[in-house]
Amino acid sequence: MKLTKDKVRLGQDKVKHVAKLANLPLSSEEEEKYPEQLSKILEYVEQLNKVDTSNVEPTFNVSGQSNVVRVDKVGECLNQEEALSNAPKKENARLQTPERSDGGQGFFVTKGVFAE
Amino acid sequence: MNKYQPVIGLEVHVELNTKSKMFCRCSADYFGKEPNTHTCPVCLGLPGALPYINQQAIDDCIKIGLALNCQIAEKSLFERKNYFYPDLPKGYQISQYRWPLCTNGKLMIDDGKIIRINRVHQEEDTGKLTHTKDGTLIDFNRSGVPLVEIVTEPDFTNVEEVREYAKKLQQLFRYLDVSNADMERGDMRLEANVSVKRQAAEGPLLRHEASEPRQRRGESELPNYRVELKNINSFRFMVAAIEHEIKRQITEIEAGKKLTQETRGWNEDKKCTYLQRSKEEAHDYRYFPEPDLPELILNPKKIQQIKSSLPELPWDKAKRYQNEFGIKKADAKILSESKEVAEFFEEAVEHGKKHQVAPQDIANYIVNQKPDITSVLPTQAVEEIKGKKVGVIEDLKELEKLAKKSMEENQKALEDYKKGKTEAIQVLIGGVMKISSGKADSRKVKEVLEKLLKSK
Numbered sequence A: 001m002k003l004t005k006d007k008v009r010l011g012q013d014k015v016k017h018v019a020k021l022a023n024l025p026l027s028s029e030e031e032e033k034y035p036e037q038l039s040k041i042l043e044y045v046e047q048l049n050k051v052d053t054s055n056v057e058p059t060f061n062v063s064g065q066s067n068v069v070r071v072d073k074v075g076e077c078l079n080q081e082e083a084l085s086n087a088p089k090k091e092n093a094r095l096q097t098p099e100r101s102d103g104g105q106g107f108f109v110t111k112g113v114f115a116e
Numbered sequence B: 001m002n003k004y005q006p007v008i009g010l011e012v013h014v015e016l017n018t019k020s021k022m023f024c025r026c027s028a029d030y031f032g033k034e035p036n037t038h039t040c041p042v043c044l045g046l047p048g049a050l051p052y053i054n055q056q057a058i059d060d061c062i063k064i065g066l067a068l069n070c071q072i073a074e075k076s077l078f079e080r081k082n083y084f085y086p087d088l089p090k091g092y093q094i095s096q097y098r099w100p101l102c103t104n105g106k107l108m109i110d111d112g113k114i115i116r117i118n119r120v121h122q123e124e125d126t127g128k129l130t131h132t133k134d135g136t137l138i139d140f141n142r143s144g145v146p147l148v149e150i151v152t153e154p155d156f157t158n159v160e161e162v163r164e165y166a167k168k169l170q171q172l173f174r175y176l177d178v179s180n181a182d183m184e185r186g187d188m189r190l191e192a193n194v195s196v197k198r199q200a201a202e203g204p205l206l207r208h209e210a211s212e213p214r215q216r217r218g219e220s221e222l223p224n225y226r227v228e229l230k231n232i233n234s235f236r237f238m239v240a241a242i243e244h245e246i247k248r249q250i251t252e253i254e255a256g257k258k259l260t261q262e263t264r265g266w267n268e269d270k271k272c273t274y275l276q277r278s279k280e281e282a283h284d285y286r287y288f289p290e291p292d293l294p295e296l297i298l299n300p301k302k303i304q305q306i307k308s309s310l311p312e313l314p315w316d317k318a319k320r321y322q323n324e325f326g327i328k329k330a331d332a333k334i335l336s337e338s339k340e341v342a343e344f345f346e347e348a349v350e351h352g353k354k355h356q357v358a359p360q361d362i363a364n365y366i367v368n369q370k371p372d373i374t375s376v377l378p379t380q381a382v383e384e385i386k387g388k389k390v391g392v393i394e395d396l397k398e399l400e401k402l403a404k405k406s407m408e409e410n411q412k413a414l415e416d417y418k419k420g421k422t423e424a425i426q427v428l429i430g431g432v433m434k435i436s437s438g439k440a441d442s443r444k445v446k447e448v449l450e451k452l453l454k455s456k
């Protein structure tokens, strides 16, 4: 464990970056606290690296199936009322989300698209 | 300016014309439909919904790949591309990253230059957003419609090549009948990566260049930045944006500034590109294999079947018209531009054989007179060319009568013409050909019609 400690330690910058990617607002206390906590989690998971996997094929899907496909046929879908029923706000038969969160550059705040 | 060479790569998105969506059974025919009437738990991204692959979309993607000389993967996987945007209800787009369906293709443009295709992969479209002052409105009808992305290597050195390549792709999609490829409707969308590099072949050598063989230098040196031009929804604007961007970058470099990775859009009013955001790196999307979709194993036999089902491609047709019929290169290109014209031409050539009408005469007729092929039959065309055959109506009075009748019957075309849509005359010509059972001399018909329309 000691070995990998420095490697996985997360700085505050990294934590802020990950939070941004995950669209999570962090308070300043959380920004203080999370680098330490997340680093510990990573260190824990890091144990997996001890297992020799050089002869193991990666598994991406546990069902063992392949080529599960369907013919191109239209089936039933939801009607408009049903489709919009979870939306806390709507206008002109469209779901409404809040305005851009960052002055028009980049990501939107998606909270509230569907009811929590 | 010649000191610099533009380096351009292109990403083309094309929406497939399948009946149902990529991963669910909702109708993919969303254009102009009531908002949010083509949705289900899968394409709304509701918890617990599972995607189910549309076989036709996969086949279509492979068709495009094969037509672009790609290698088709033996094993292909979907991955999740994670980002937040309200048009994406799941919080990720199902796309392909490390195991695309098709890779390593190429397409030759007219001057013989090869554009290398990096990959052709399958993904899904997003919902449609409308921005209002109170917020953003979402229509999920388009969410999950099959989308194919075609990515080139940075092989274009000027905007003309880009234009030609994009036109060729559009032609290809229509020939393969996998998409209407209508740019205005958004069936086909372009994104460009633009940078400029110092022209290695000119000017004094930099010290580190001097030791390298000349021809290799230009190739190996790609600029260490690139500007992505995105969200530009018209072909004309994209061309303008690329041209502007090349100039802007050269000016910046000349001024000693360092260019960086960023995404820019196009401001049509100001006729300039503007910064949208500095680029999120590829790994920011945190791609990982889509656990809800088992892998695709592509059987070589099936691939062979798809390959042999491909129609003759436009550029192959153009070549054949030159070789087999001795058609001039420029004409051959026009004749093969659309499947419909090509079919008309080929049928006319077939018919022409019986009547001693040479293919080049037919080509001239189609290229110069632009007959309305929806109302004139290939056989009629041949007869008209052979012409002057008994029964051809050349008498001006007679033609005037027919022209007036056609104008009466085609009021809409008449109005369109008056509004300045001069191409509406084709409809009127077609009308005359129909009324006269193709016996009217279409060149003269056009003259008569133009005279009548002017006198109105």
Ligand SMILES: [Zn+2]
Residues within 6 Å of the ligand: A077, B021, B024, B025, B026, B038, B039, B040, B041, B042, B043, B044, B144
């Ligand atoms: Zn659906």
